Amino acid sequence: MSKLVPPHGSKELKILALEGDALKIEKKKSNSLTQVACSSREFGDVIMFGIGGFTPLDGFMNKADWLSVCKNMTLENGTFWPIPITLSTDDESIQVGQEVAIVYEKTDEIIATILISEKYTIDKELECTEVFKTNDTEHPGVAIVMTQGKYNLAGSVKVFSDGGFPQQYGELYMTPSQTRTYFDEKGWSSIAAFQTRNPMHRSHEYLAKIAIEICDGVMIHSTLGELKPGDIPAEVRSEAISTLIENYFVNNTVLQSGYPLDMRYAGPREALLHALFRQNYGCSHLIVGRDHAGVGDYYGPFDAHNIFDDIGNDLVTKPLKIDWTFWCNKCAGMSSMKTCPHSHEDRLLLSGSKLRHLLSENEEVPENFSRPEVLEILQKYYAGIKDTDKVKVELKGHSAK
Numbered sequence: 001m002s003k004l005v006p007p008h009g010s011k012e013l014k015i016l017a018l019e020g021d022a023l024k025i026e027k028k029k030s031n032s033l034t035q036v037a038c039s040s041r042e043f044g045d046v047i048m049f050g051i052g053g054f055t056p057l058d059g060f061m062n063k064a065d066w067l068s069v070c071k072n073m074t075l076e077n078g079t080f081w082p083i084p085i086t087l088s089t090d091d092e093s094i095q096v097g098q099e100v101a102i103v104y105e106k107t108d109e110i111i112a113t114i115l116i117s118e119k120y121t122i123d124k125e126l127e128c129t130e131v132f133k134t135n136d137t138e139h140p141g142v143a144i145v146m147t148q149g150k151y152n153l154a155g156s157v158k159v160f161s162d163g164g165f166p167q168q169y170g171e172l173y174m175t176p177s178q179t180r181t182y183f184d185e186k187g188w189s190s191i192a193a194f195q196t197r198n199p200m201h202r203s204h205e206y207l208a209k210i211a212i213e214i215c216d217g218v219m220i221h222s223t224l225g226e227l228k229p230g231d232i233p234a235e236v237r238s239e240a241i242s243t244l245i246e247n248y249f250v251n252n253t254v255l256q257s258g259y260p261l262d263m264r265y266a267g268p269r270e271a272l273l274h275a276l277f278r279q280n281y282g283c284s285h286l287i288v289g290r291d292h293a294g295v296g297d298y299y300g301p302f303d304a305h306n307i308f309d310d311i312g313n314d315l316v317t318k319p320l321k322i323d324w325t326f327w328c329n330k331c332a333g334m335s336s337m338k339t340c341p342h343s344h345e346d347r348l349l350l351s352g353s354k355l356r357h358l359l360s361e362n363e364e365v366p367e368n369f370s371r372p373e374v375l376e377i378l379q380k381y382y383a384g385i386k387d388t389d390k391v392k393v394e395l396k397g398h399s400a401k
Contacts, residue, residue, distance in 0.1 A: 003189035004180055004282040005316045009079045013052030013176055013280060016059075017159045026158050030110045033101040036089050036153065038111070040226040041144060043104045043163065044261040045085050046112050048277070050159030051175040053259065055280045060087040062154035063120040070130040073272070073311065080314035082272035083131055083264065086122075087114065088149035094119060102157075111161035118154040131269050134298055140228060141264045141295075165224060165260050172238050173224065174257040180282040182255060188216035192285040192320055193278040195292070197223045197263055198352035199232055199240035199378060201370045203325045205248060206334040207287050211320055212253050219255045219283060220245075225262035228295075230356060232381065234258065240377045247373055267292070267299035268307035272315070275308075279317035288319040326350055327368040360385075 007013050018026055038046065048054045056079065061069065064076040066084050073082045087102070094100060096119055102112040128135045128142045137143050165173040174182070183191055192211035196204065200220070208218045220241055224234050238256065245254050259277075264270050270293035275286040292304035305321045323337040327348040331340055340347070348368055358365050359382045365375055 002180065002184050004183055004191075005279050005284050007052070007055040007176075008276050008279045008316070009056040012055075014055040014058060015050070015052040015177070016157055017050035017162070023160050026113060027110075027160055030101040030113050030160075033099060033113065034091075034094060035101045035103045035110070036087070036091065036094070036114075037105040038087060038102050039105060039144070039148070041262045041264070042087050042102075043106075043111065044225045045087075046102060046157065046159055047161070047163040047165065047260040049157050050112070050162070051177070051260075053176055053261075053277050053280055054085065055176075057081075057085060059114060059155050059157040060153060061085055062118045063122070063152070065154075066120075066122060066127075066152065070127050073269075073314075080276070080311065082269045082276065083266060084127060086148075086152045087154075088152050090149045090151070094151075094153065100153075104161075104163075109161060111163065112157050112159045114153060114155045114157050116153055116155045119151050120154070121150060122152055124148075132266055132298070136298075139265065139295065139298055141266055144264075163260055165258075169224060169234065169238075169258055172222075172234075172256065172258045173260075176281045179219065179255070179257060183217070183282050186217065186252065190215040190285065191283045192218050192287050193274070193281070193283040193317075194218055194220045194287045195223075195274050195278075196220065196237075196241075197227060197231060198355075199237045199370075199374060200244055201350050201352065201355055201374070202327060202334060202368060203289075203350040205244060205371070206325050207289055207322055208254065209249075210322060211285065211287050212250075214320075215285060217253050217255065218287075219257060219278075219281070221278065221281070222256070222258045223263055224258040224260055227263070230360070232356065232378070236377065236381045240374045243373045243377060244371055248371060263293065265293060265295035265298075267294045268303045271304035271319075272307060272311065275315050275317045275319065279315065283317055285318055285320050287322065289322050290324050324349075 068076045069081050069084050075081050096116050099115045101110045103110050124145050125135050132141050192215045194208050211218045241256050278286050288304050290301045308319045325336045328335045328340045328346050330342045330346045
């Protein structure tokens with residue numbers, strides 16, 4: 001019998017992907033249905049429905065659930081859920097009771113069908129204020145909500161696409177069923193998830209190793225969805241993380257895998273969502289460091305720590321709250337605000353954005369910022385970008401002549 005945490009709000013995963021004859025029938029039927037285009041964010045949500053990552057949801061939220069999630073962080077029935085999961089459209093013709101096909105806007109692939117139970121409008125500013133704590137359209141999450149369609153479509157979803165993630169990422173891409181099987185086979189019962197959209201520098205490595213000291217293992221869980229401009233592609237990130245694991249972690253203490261969502265950059269609320277769906281993946285803990293899932297200066301550095309105190313026991317998966325970490329020259333190693341007594345001048349503060357800046361500007365990266373094997377992979381990637389940009393400039397100049 002599995003010793004893993006149960007799925008969120010359910011005894012078993014709610015997997016909405018069809019198989020076999022049911023899949024063939026639904027696919028054939030979908031070709032004749034009215035189509036609704038979905039964004040990259042909604043595409044990731046559909047794939048999560050399919051693999052059970054959004055257990056216990058059975059589709060996109062209705063207005064009562066949307067409002068309750070915005071204001072109370074629960075579905076209308078009281079089940080904890082911190083961020084709205086919605087599908088939008090501007091199509092005036094779609095009616096309640098109609099079944100429509102969901103098409104990914106970037107590929108024109110039909111990925112699912114939805115039986116419309118409700119079509120409704122929302123107060124977009126309310127959603128942004130409650131979820132993102134801002135209405136500033138410079139915030140990437142706010143910008144997406146404010147530009148989405150006029151109507152939200154609620155209803156149960158049948159999924160028949162894997163989004164191409166297994167083909168593109170191979171064994172890196174794992175479903176909740178697969179990670180749970182992996183953990184059971186290893187005999188792990190306590191697993192900490194480490195959320196990342198970046199390659200891991202020394203501070204990230206330190207956080208993961210703290211978790212390994214108190215858990216059976218760590219799952220380094222990378223987003224494979226769409227990123228912000230300037231972020232490092234998943235393939236490069238994965239190679240860098242694999243090298244780090246191979247050279248600096250004890251064998252059989254770390255699993256690297258990926259999941260299909262885009263980041264929402266909702267800070268504290270997204271930290272809660274990260275813990276929730278990691279529970280579905282079988283993780284008992286989520287590592288929560290400084291400015292988890294934040295962007296810019298919209299959130300305080302430890303707002304994501306504090307929000308877990310506000311929800312009580314609504315989540316089985318618990319946070320591992322870790323203070324600001326850094327390299328301290330006087331400590332001669334990695335440390336944190338809780339363990340290092342020395343001054344700011346003695347500390348090398350580490351961040352993914354700082355590392356990306358140094359690499360993109362071809363500036364020297366401090367010795368204790370990143371492992372040399374990781375740095376070599378990232379420098380090669382940035383050198384390739386510069387070579388590509390150089391070719392583009394040369395071609396542009398040639399065509400101008």
